[in-house]
Amino acid sequence: MTLNAHITKEMKVYVAGHRGLVGSALCRALKRKGYGTLVTRTHAELDLCEQQAVRAFFALERPEIVILAAAKVGGIYANATYPAEFIYQNLQIQNNVIDSAWRNGCKKFLFLGSSCIYPKLCPQPIKEEYLLTGSLEPTNDAYALAKIAGIKMCQAYRKQYGFDAIAAMPTNLYGPGDNYHPENSHVVPALIRKFSEAVHNKDASVTLWGTGRALREFLHVDDMADACVFLLENYSGAEHVNVGSGKECTILELAQRIAQIAAFTGEIVTDTSKPDGTPRKLMDSAKLFGMGWRPKISLQQGLEECYRDFSEQHRSSSGADLAHASRSPG
Numbered sequence: 001m002t003l004n005a006h007i008t009k010e011m012k013v014y015v016a017g018h019r020g021l022v023g024s025a026l027c028r029a030l031k032r033k034g035y036g037t038l039v040t041r042t043h044a045e046l047d048l049c050e051q052q053a054v055r056a057f058f059a060l061e062r063p064e065i066v067i068l069a070a071a072k073v074g075g076i077y078a079n080a081t082y083p084a085e086f087i088y089q090n091l092q093i094q095n096n097v098i099d100s101a102w103r104n105g106c107k108k109f110l111f112l113g114s115s116c117i118y119p120k121l122c123p124q125p126i127k128e129e130y131l132l133t134g135s136l137e138p139t140n141d142a143y144a145l146a147k148i149a150g151i152k153m154c155q156a157y158r159k160q161y162g163f164d165a166i167a168a169m170p171t172n173l174y175g176p177g178d179n180y181h182p183e184n185s186h187v188v189p190a191l192i193r194k195f196s197e198a199v200h201n202k203d204a205s206v207t208l209w210g211t212g213r214a215l216r217e218f219l220h221v222d223d224m225a226d227a228c229v230f231l232l233e234n235y236s237g238a239e240h241v242n243v244g245s246g247k248e249c250t251i252l253e254l255a256q257r258i259a260q261i262a263a264f265t266g267e268i269v270t271d272t273s274k275p276d277g278t279p280r281k282l283m284d285s286a287k288l289f290g291m292g293w294r295p296k297i298s299l300q301q302g303l304e305e306c307y308r309d310f311s312e313q314h315r316s317s318s319g320a321d322l323a324h325a326s327r328s329p330g
């Protein structure tokens with residue numbers, strides 16, 4: 001198999017993890033771009049940790065394009081509490097899918113990772129070359145190590161077998177269908193939920209953890225999916241590619257934007273007894289931008305869309321219902 005294999009929109013595409021935030025956005029993007037044959041399986045239909053099941057699936061379907069968006073994911077608490085599950089399951093998933101894709105004639109493979117692969121105290125903005133230059137954040141090092149292994153496996157199969165496997169590392173993602181769980185969600189959906197409930201309950205204030213000065217970069221998941229299709233069509237290199245917006249804001253600024261969208265008129269209070277986390281985390285996406293891709297969805301536009309999404313999902317829900325709502329089925 002030659003590198004930089006030509007792909008067409010008539011090829012069969014398998015999206016692993018199609019029901020998650022990223023996977024569902026990938027399916028939308030592929031359909032918009034005219035890819036007509038999408039193959040998907042739910043976790044109940046195919047356990048990606050089971051090697052024989054994965055091998056049988058690939059032998060049957062023989063997808064020509066594969067995107068690996070399936071992974072065991074979670075927040076700080078889950079990563080710190082269940083590191084064995086995070087490293088074992090993610091290694092199993094990617095080992096099985098990458099190897100079976102190669103064995104069954106896949107012409108283009110895209111592995112999706114995370115910005116947590118980079119060292120905890122990384123220079124900013126974060127360049128691809130900073131990988132493995134320092135110690136990882138200890139609270140999620142098991143997950144990060146699995147994702148690093150996935151990058152290295154793609155590179156090894158490219159070097160030894162000529163397998164056209166590429167890898168993309170997204171920044172903080174948000175978008176419709178996100179997880180709005182009160183304890184396990186990321187910052188954008190967590191704040192959307194918090195301000196929505198504050199308006200509903202007529203609360204006088206909303207409290208943020210930390211000083212609110214920590215800087216974060218956000219990318220709409222539909223932009224991420226668009227970048228993935230762009231990379232499939234235009235990139236064939238061993239080095240992974242950062243995918244970000246190139247823009248950042250403080251957590252306080254983010255909260256103020258969401259408060260305005262929610263029509264919350266109370267006070268935003270910062271609890272400085274709580275940690276800020278990493279002071280700054282900005283991806284250097286110059287490599288991707290240099291290829292000609294740019295994000296299209298502004299943070300304001302994306303937040304407004306997500307607030308509508310949350311409101312539509314939970315318009316008729318009670319407070320008790322909300323506590324169990326909007327968990328991605330995987």
